[in-house]
Amino acid sequence: MKSKEIFAETALLPSGWAQNVSVSVDPSGRIAEVRKDAQPGAFTHRVGVLLAAPANLHSHAFQRAMAGFTETRGSGASDSFWTWRQVMYRFLEQLTPEDVEAITGFVQMEMLEAGYAASVEFHYLHHRPDGEPYADLAEMSGRVCAAAADTGIGLTLLPVLYQYGGIDRRPLGAGQVRFGNDPDRYARLLEGAEAALTGLPPDARIGVAPHSLRAVDAERLTWASELRPDAPLHMHIAEQVAEVEEIRQATGARPVDWLLDTHAVDGRWCLIHCTQMTEAETVRLATSGAVAGLCPITESSLGDGIFNGESYVGQGGRFGIGSDSNIRISLSEELRTLEYSQRLASSRRAVFAEAGRSTGRVLFEAALSGGAAAAGRDCGAIEAGRVADLLSLDAEATGLLGRAGDQILDSWIFAGDDRLVRDVWSAGRHVVREGRHVARNGIEARYRRTIRCLTGAI
Structure with a gap:
């Protein structure tokens, strides 16, 4: 050849x-x-x-099919991430493995047409609607891989460990039982996902994803981080005010501070969102070597908050871009939304620009570098x-x-x-x-x- x-x-x-x-x-x-x-x-x-071409470092592919279903206000005086999540739970109860494969294939195709060459799939939809596993424990992971075989996208698959419905270790609720695994079953699921990846070209990768500090206890977070020590490790953190307060009350520390105090966070970690950080947390994360996984369109859609981008980058912090809820698939718009959020927060223009490199170039090259690291993929240049x-x-x-x-x-x-x-x-x-x-x-x-x-x- x-x-x-x-x-x-x-x-x-x-x-x-x-x-x-x-x-x-x-x-x-x-x-x-x-x-x-x-x-x-x-x-x-x-x-x-x-x-x-960058890697899209954070995707929940199945959510693409519910885009446009969540733009009405709930019964309360205001709407939030938490009410959006209830709609998402009702939606995913309907999904079959065949549905997930078709939706994932479509969203991967859209990613490629938008300019992404690879996708990092943060995959937590594992089981039947009642929480019972499929005969093949990694059935849903296999469907994600089958979609990648059809689209040709570079895939980094992150099977998600999800144990609890909150940091108080309450049981998973009705909308969450499809996600849940104990550690033993998760280890087998991870092996099954790795087996499914063998049918793809050799650039496909596996990673590990403890969902969040709400959904995984401290002991199993350490355990999960050691399962595949050379693979990417991703988790959600510090996305919402209520989440930060829940973790602060339970641990005595804000989530980013707690994580950095208790774990050796380094360049294989990708922390998703980080939209609710103090200035001190921002500096600590920037100097850890981890990648901040930013999803500006989704973060805007959910009212998550604005990432402390200027101070983070000023301290040498790395970031990449993801499409998360996939409400829109647009690489250029993700980058534009990130810069515009900084302009609105600071009342200044060209926030990320620097001497010798324009705003667009700084954003694009950061997405290349951070995306490659988060995907565990030797790309980006x-x-x-x-x-x-x-x-x-x-x-x-x-x-x-x-x-x-x-x-x-x-x-x-x-x-x-x-x-x-x-x-x-x-x-x-x-x-x-x-x-x-x-x-x-x-x-x-x-x-x-x-x-x-x-x-x-x-």
Whole structure:
């Protein structure tokens, strides 16, 4: 099998912007060679703008199908994450393994068309609606893997450990029983998920995800962190005011402080949301080496709060971007929403910009680096030896005419949208061409059938 070659008029390399760049991708899906000032060959795929493609570091795929169902106010005077969660619980009670596979395939396809090359699936929907396991304990994990086989997305699968309904160790409620496992069963589930991944290309990865400090006790958090010591470790933390107060009352400390005091948090950890931190917690997290997993569209949708982005980045903190509830799948909009939240909080513009790098470039390169770390994936740059996760933008689009260098990213993120994405390669697999996933027709048809059935059942 011969290497593939991509020729770009403009490309963003680790050293900066370059012209007339040739990128060779070997049969294993890694970048074999990068050459500047090159000439296109006879069989080269030509693009206008070539970028490394980020990993989407946090997704609950099944929630894509309930987008638009939660925009009415509940019976109380105000609505919140907690009332949204009740709607989510009612929705997931209807889902079969076949539904989950169809929905996951559709959302993965949308991610690829938006410019993500990989997805980190924070997967907690494990069992039947009554909490009984399927005959194959890892049935639902297998469905996520089957969707990835159809879409070609790079997958990091994070089976979630979920023990309790709150930090007081109360039993799981009716909407949560599909998530629950004791440690022994979780260990077997993790093995089953690993077995399911073997049917995917070798860039697929496993990770571990203790759900949150509310759902996993302190002893099992330590245990879970040691299950796969070289794999990514993700958990939700400090998302909501009520959550912070519940943990503070139970432990005497705020959640981020408690975690950093009791565990050796380092670069393999990805802490999701972190929207309710003090300044001191922000600095401590930034200097730990962990990745903050930010999901700005979902955090806006749920009223979570605003991440302390300026001080976090000022202390050298790493972050990446995820789509979480998948209410919208848009890489450019996630980045734009993150920057705009900082502008609203500070009453200033271009908050993330720095000398020599524009706002869009700082955001995009942070998403590349943080996403690669959180996915446990050797991607994130157009560089020999890296996994060939790449995307191209349409240089002839009206929104990019006359743009050069960082202006390309700024115009895409702040003035354009994901229609500018023309091609996406995931570990060298050319899965999006001319802005459309190569298997869109079949994936969309399955999703449409699933949604019609679900809408009638809810």
